[in-house]
Amino acid sequence: MELKEHIIDLPKKVYIGYDIIDNIKEYILSLNLSGPFLVVTGPLVRKIITDKIIENFKDESVEVVEVKIASIDEVNKVEELAKSSKINTIIGVGGGNIIDVAKYVAYRIGKEFVSLPTAPSHDGITSPFASIKGLGKPTSVKAKGPIAIIADINVLASAPRRLINAGIGDTIGKITAVRDWQLAAKLRGEYYGDYTASLALMSAKHALSCAKILDKDIRAGVRVLTEALISSGVAMGMAGSTRPASGSEHLFAHAIEILYPDKALHGELVALGTILMAYIHGINWKKIKKAMKKVGLPTKAKQLGIPDEIVIKALTIAHTIRPERYTILGDRGLTWEAAEKIAKETGVIE
Ligand SMILES: NC(=O)C1=CN([C@@H]2O[C@H](COP(=O)(O)OP(=O)(O)OC[C@H]3O[C@@H](n4cnc5c(N)ncnc54)[C@H](OP(=O)(O)O)[C@@H]3O)[C@@H](O)[C@H]2O)C=CC1
Numbered sequence: 001m002e003l004k005e006h007i008i009d010l011p012k013k014v015y016i017g018y019d020i021i022d023n024i025k026e027y028i029l030s031l032n033l034s035g036p037f038l039v040v041t042g043p044l045v046r047k048i049i050t051d052k053i054i055e056n057f058k059d060e061s062v063e064v065v066e067v068k069i070a071s072i073d074e075v076n077k078v079e080e081l082a083k084s085s086k087i088n089t090i091i092g093v094g095g096g097n098i099i100d101v102a103k104y105v106a107y108r109i110g111k112e113f114v115s116l117p118t119a120p121s122h123d124g125i126t127s128p129f130a131s132i133k134g135l136g137k138p139t140s141v142k143a144k145g146p147i148a149i150i151a152d153i154n155v156l157a158s159a160p161r162r163l164i165n166a167g168i169g170d171t172i173g174k175i176t177a178v179r180d181w182q183l184a185a186k187l188r189g190e191y192y193g194d195y196t197a198s199l200a201l202m203s204a205k206h207a208l209s210c211a212k213i214l215d216k217d218i219r220a221g222v223r224v225l226t227e228a229l230i231s232s233g234v235a236m237g238m239a240g241s242t243r244p245a246s247g248s249e250h251l252f253a254h255a256i257e258i259l260y261p262d263k264a265l266h267g268e269l270v271a272l273g274t275i276l277m278a279y280i281h282g283i284n285w286k287k288i289k290k291a292m293k294k295v296g297l298p299t300k301a302k303q304l305g306i307p308d309e310i311v312i313k314a315l316t317i318a319h320t321i322r323p324e325r326y327t328i329l330g331d332r333g334l335t336w337e338a339a340e341k342i343a344k345e346t347g348v349i350e
């Protein structure tokens with residue numbers, strides 16, 4: 001099936017390198033972005049990274065706002081401030097939650113957004129979508145794609161290993177997401193972009209290959225991972241939806257977040273979901289699980305403190321989360337018995 005209209009939303013510039021946050025002012029000005037600027041950041045990141053960035057912004061009109069989670073209340077707070085301070089450019093400095101709030105507010109007020117990720121933990125760095133709690137849906141909504149990305153590898157490599165692993169987990173998910181997309185094209189006549197799907201799959205391949213590099217040279221490994229995460233976001237921008245990056249494995253992750261919130265990182269849940277959905281798809285889930293173990297990603301719900309019953313329940317409700325996006329879970333989902341069998345056979349529960 002052809003799309004009636006297709007807008008490809010991509011960044012104008014991607015700055016990637018070492019210690020490049022020192023050049024932030026130069027980058028921003030070369031993009032002709034005007035102030036006042038609003039830096040959206042998190043409490044921890046503010047202390048360890050953001051304050052240094054602000055120093056490099058001397059002589060410009062800059063305000064900083066701290067956000068704890070990506071919720072509609074935080075969005076409203078940031079939007080109010082942005083409007084009252086007549087902000088022209090929003091810079092998101094932080095993990096996935098911060099980037100999502102920054103790009104969503106930029107979308108709502110029609111201003112430019114610059115993405116400055118501090119952790120390679122998610123592929124929302126580039127994507128023109130955001131996940132905001134309290135909007136009435138657990139999945140992402142349209143947001144402003146970044147005009148520029150500033151990816152400082154020294155900053156990203158300083159993130160805790162758990163966040164780095166979560167980024168690998170989020171990209172591993174593309175293996176089943178693309179399978180689901182192919183299935184939807186076959187069974188439901190949904191638009192399928194071969195090139196975009198290949199791009200998403202390539203991200204998974206590169207993220208997995210970075211695992212070996214990470215142990216020898218953390219910065220080199222994080223660079224490969226960051227490029228994979230940016231690229232997966234490009235796939236979403238090209239597809240005009242998160243379809244190439246989010247399938248049944250993400251539905252499982254979202255279901256866990258609903259039933260048992262804030263226990264695990266997004267990428268960790270996606271990776272667990274990928275083992276389960278790969279099993280149902282009949283692809284080599286053992287190989288995926290082995291690769292996850294090697295990286296240090298949890299392969300059992302218990303490692304994340306998630307009870308077995310929550311995993312089973314999540315599997316049974318996952319298909320209801322985004323019914324318009326067809327996946328291997330079909331329209332009717334899994335029975336409790338089937339879910340339990342899948343979770344046990346893959347070793348996700350005991
Ligand atoms: N829009 C999209 O397309 C996508 C969106 N997402 C969304 O992203 C979110 C997950 O993002 P994720 O990054 O995993 O989680 P968070 O944004 O919650 O970040 C996790 C923690 O890491 C901290 N942190 C960030 N950078 C560093 C650093 N360099 N050193 C030390 N600590 C650091 C944060 O600090 P602080 O407390 O200061 O913030 C936070 O406490 C989910 O909500 C998910 O839905 C995921 C994929 C795609």
Ligand SMILES: O=C(CO)COP(=O)(O)O
Nearest residue numbers: 123139140242245246250
């Ligand atoms: O996390 C995402 C891609 O990695 C976005 O997924 P959703 O559209 O399912 O929220």
Ligand SMILES: [Zn+2]
Nearest residue numbers: 123170266270
């Ligand atoms: Zn994701």
